[in-house]
Amino acid sequence: MQIVVCIKQVPQTTEVKIDPQTNTLVREGVSSIINPFDMYAIEEAVRLKEKFQAKTTVITMGPPQAEAALREALSLGIDNAVHLCDRAFAGSDTWTTSLVLAKAIEKLSPVDLVICGKQASDGDTAQVGPGIASHLDLPQATYVRKIDTIHLDTNPKIMVVERLLEDGYEILELKLPALITVVKEINEPRLPSLKGKLRAKKEVIPAWTHKDIGLSQEAVGLKGSPTQVVKIFTPPPKKGGKIFEGEPQEAVSGLIKEIEDLL
Amino acid sequence: MLDYGLTEEQLMIKELARKVAEEKIKPFSKQWDEEGEFPQEAIKALAQSDLFTLCIPEEYGGMGGGLLDLCIATEEVSRVDGGVAASYAASFLGMFPILLFGTEEQKKKYLPPLASGEKLSAFALTEPEAGSDAGAVTTKAEKEGDFYILNGLKHFITNGGDADIYTVIALTDKSKGPRGISAFIVEKGDSGFSFGKKEDKMGIRASSTRELIFQDCKIPKERLLGGKEGIGFIVTMKTFDQSRPGVAAQAVGIAQGSLELAVEYAHQRVQFGQKISSFQGIQWMLADMATKVEAARSLVYAVARAVDRGAKNIGSYSAQAKLFASDVAMEVATQAVQIFGGYGYMRDYPVEKFMRDAKITQIYEGTNQIQKNIIALNLIKEFGK
Known part of the structure; x- marks a missing residue:
């Protein structure tokens, strides 16, 4: 069984600052971490590795410094890492990012399971996981809070998961290979181990460019992205509303009058 | 902190120990202190991060390395919780006698589970009438065929009750004074070995301090540390x-x-x-x-x-x-x-x-x-x- 975990390196803050000129994230002065939701994906893969002796691989698309995120994943117990690192990837939107990741997963085949965090803490789109599943035509379950069972001895291999809904959960059966995105309820991520850190430090991580995954330069990055970020701005905070005071009848009358005046 | 010229590995130990302390110990520190609870989860986290492998040679499942590595890790844990640090360091206190004086068989048997953190150890010297005066221990070990029979009471033993492996100092020949003291390895579960009063302490409350009771505790002679009598002191x-x-x-x-x-x-x-x-x-x-x-x-x-x-x-x-x-x-x-x-x-x-x-x-x-x-x-x- 081979599991691929897709991760993203993000700024260590929830208050993302945007450069109004370039419409890109301001990364200066902010340290980088693995997207917190991806930590659950890594942990789940390591647990499956321990249970099923699965081979685990972590991949990320990002600039050279994103290699640190891959090394951290290795220190947590993931076996191998691949870095999709190419200037041509810059400016990729979620469609192109998921295409690049999908092509890399294809190259790593056979892959039985792809695990992603539910979304990244900077972009918050939650589109890349489902995007990969679409590009690879894989069954998918998003917001997975528990993997109930995995049957590796059936044909096809089958996995049963619990998918979190707003007011409960649903149980889904997926044929493997499949893709899941996970929520924080699924596990409690471990901390790295000393042996893991020492191994991660020594590991040589291959860097793949668009050529390595069989994509043209036009298919990736800004050029390959159907969406363009035209403008990013912080919406001005809402101004305080008006409070109608007094007895309910009195307050409601005031409100109705106000609405009537506006109409 | 001053630059002490720590090696890359030592800096890694420092960073890792701090992470464990901040994330897995700090949030529970107050609770463990108030309830005087043994920090099982903290020990598990320290073990999972390989912090029990320090000082133990690689052939016994450790990372090699030395005392400075252990000091760095202990300091970081202690910066957050002195009690958890006591439980952690006390296990090394019980381990050192085996590492320094154990026979090859004893090292092979006891060091790997200590390195993995699967088991904890404790060092048992102190008795009600023998603290600073270490030579005054009265716990006796008498040889009977292929066994030693231990009788006596140890108290104030850190990790008492929670450790699995105990290095116990006992008298084998009273007439020889300090040369009549020996060291033994006693395992939790050995017949005649039980635990007494758990102390209610002023501080380091996230550590257990307990009495060890030996009542005709029978252990095989292979448990004599180093295979030699008289080296206890x-x-x-x-x-x-x-x-x-x-x-x-x-x-x-x-x-x-x-x-x-x-x-x-x-x-x-x-x-x-x-x-x-x-x-x-x-x-x-x-x-x-x-x-x-x-x-x-x-x-x-x-x-x-x-x-x-x-x-x-x-x-x-x-x-x-x-x-x-x-x-x-x-x-x-x-x-x-x-x-x-x-x-x-x-x-x-x-x-x-x-x-x-x-x-x-x-x-x-x-x-x-x-x-x-x-x-x-x-x-x-x-x-x-």
């Missing part, structure tokens, strides 16, 4: 030479933690319209505290390094490190409480715990008065003509 002294820098590192951690809390508080607390950190009176207190912490750390690291380089006759320096660092911990923690003022005396703030935790470092593994005896005796031996 030297085992004890050599073990303390290794472990005292660890207690000193625990003290440095407590001092560092208190200092950080004090600086943070002084920089927030406003009186007379300004932050109290702007008052020279407070600044000078903080400056003295920081200077003493760094001096203590320098001595501890220097001694640990000397041990790692195989220096002989380290006893006096180990004692100095423990004496100095523990006095610094007590002083700095007390001053930190002072800077917090009335709030510092309240349990709502974490700083009073540091003061309670600091006190034990002046007492256990030899009171500071005993450390001074060791230092003075060495001085007289060397220079007294």
Whole structure:
């Protein structure tokens, strides 16, 4: 069984600052971490590795410094890492990012399971996981809070998961290979181990460019992205509303009058 | 912190231990302290991060490395919780006799589960009538065929009840004085071995301190440490030479933690319209505290390094490190409480715990008065003509 975990390196803050000129994230002065939701994906893969002796691989698309995120994943117990690192990837939107990741997963085949965090803490789109599943035509379950069972001895291999809904959960059966995105309820991520850190430090991580995954330069990055970020701005905070005071009848009358005046 | 020229691996240990302390220990520290609970989850996290592999050679499942590595990890844990640090370091205290004096079979059997953190150990020397006077132990071990029969009572044993492997100091021949003392490995579950009173302590409450009761406790003769009778006293002294820098590192951690809390508080607390950190009176207190912490750390690291380089006759320096660092911990923690003022005396703030935790470092593994005896005796031996 081979599991691929897709991760993203993000700024260590929830208050993302945007450069109004370039419409890109301001990364200066902010340290980088693995997207917190991806930590659950890594942990789940390591647990499956321990249970099923699965081979685990972590991949990320990002600039050279994103290699640190891959090394951290290795220190947590993931076996191998691949870095999709190419200037041509810059400016990729979620469609192109998921295409690049999908092509890399294809190259790593056979892959039985792809695990992603539910979304990244900077972009918050939650589109890349489902995007990969679409590009690879894989069954998918998003917001997975528990993997109930995995049957590796059936044909096809089958996995049963619990998918979190707003007011409960649903149980889904997926044929493997499949893709899941996970929520924080699924596990409690471990901390790295000393042996893991020492191994991660020594590991040589291959860097793949668009050529390595069989994509043209036009298919990736800004050029390959159907969406363009035209403008990013912080919406001005809402101004305080008006409070109608007094007895309910009195307050409601005031409100109705106000609405009537506006109409 | 001053640049001590730590290796890349040591910096990694430091970073990792801090991460475990901040993420897996700090959130529960208050609860463990209040309830006097053994920090099972903290031990698990330390084990998962391989922090029990330190000092244990690779052939026994460890990472190799030396005492300085252990001091660095202990200090970081202690910076957050002196009690968890006591549980952690006490397991090494029980491990050192096996590492230093165990037979090959004993090392092969007992070191790997200690390195993985799957099992904890404890060192059992102290008895109601034998503390600082280590030679006065009365727990007896009598040989009967292929077995030893242990009878007696040990008390104040850190990790008592929670450890699986105990190094126990017992008399094998009363007539021989200190040469009649031996060391044994006793396992939890051995017949005739049970646990008594659990102590309710002032500080380091996230550690268990318990009585060990030996009532016709029968153990195979292969459990005699090193396979030799009469080495108990030297085992004890050599073990303390290794472990005292660890207690000193625990003290440095407590001092560092208190200092950080004090600086943070002084920089927030406003009186007379300004932050109290702007008052020279407070600044000078903080400056003295920081200077003493760094001096203590320098001595501890220097001694640990000397041990790692195989220096002989380290006893006096180990004692100095423990004496100095523990006095610094007590002083700095007390001053930190002072800077917090009335709030510092309240349990709502974490700083009073540091003061309670600091006190034990002046007492256990030899009171500071005993450390001074060791230092003075060495001085007289060397220079007294």
